[in-house]
Amino acid sequence: MIAREENGDVALEIAQLRHMRWASWLEGTTLVALVFIAVPLKHLAGHASATALMGPVHGMAFLLYVWMLIQTISSGDWSRAEIVRALIAAFVPFGGFVNERFLRRKQAALARTGRSGEDSWGISG
């Protein structure tokens, strides 16, 4: 019974990391599209509509990523270094893709060991 519950916990955490990877990839892709496609189109070709479209799209992707990051941090056991790293990744072009690989490794490690890590602020009973 306890083993089944623990398996369920690990499955939940793996699902959360999978969603985070998706959000990280989306954030990274829209940032690259904004910086390397929309901004040059605006300044070099005079297409202001490119940034008018990509700006809000990236804004939404960024919000979703930060929202999911706060949710994941609140539900899991992340170290301070991991949190800072994930936050910085959101502000650097291609950082989202590097972060996605980090999350993939974390997900694979969790699936391999089946351990959700140490609790950083929970109170033991």
Place this chain on the structure above:
Amino acid sequence: MGYLWLKALHVAAALTWIGGLFAASLTLRGLSAPAGSRAPGEQRMIEGVRRWDRCATTPAMLLLWGLGMTMAVEAGWFAAPWLMIKLAFVLGLSALHAALSGTLRRVARRADRRPPAFLRYAAPAIVASVLAIAILAVVKPF
């Protein structure tokens, strides 16, 4: 889609979202002490609120963001100070929602997990934010 339709759906999404925030915050606040024990039915209630958060509250927040951004772009409100202040409150509530949602998942997994102390003030913070948002959106004082 016309402005009135956008506004109606935006308000409906906001009401659903705020209702879900109250449900999550009051559920976490009402968790029985001491850590390590659960009152009968408490685990089922946590699971129910978590499911509601995933199926209704979070989609309502995403809809709220999308509709709000569409209305602001179409109406050219992004330069208005009232919208900037309202956005700050909405982002604060969104961050609070993420913390509540993650904490619900955390306490659902293990009975020895307790919510962080700052979430005790989540419900009053939601009331204050909703009041500010309603005044800013309806009166548009700045």
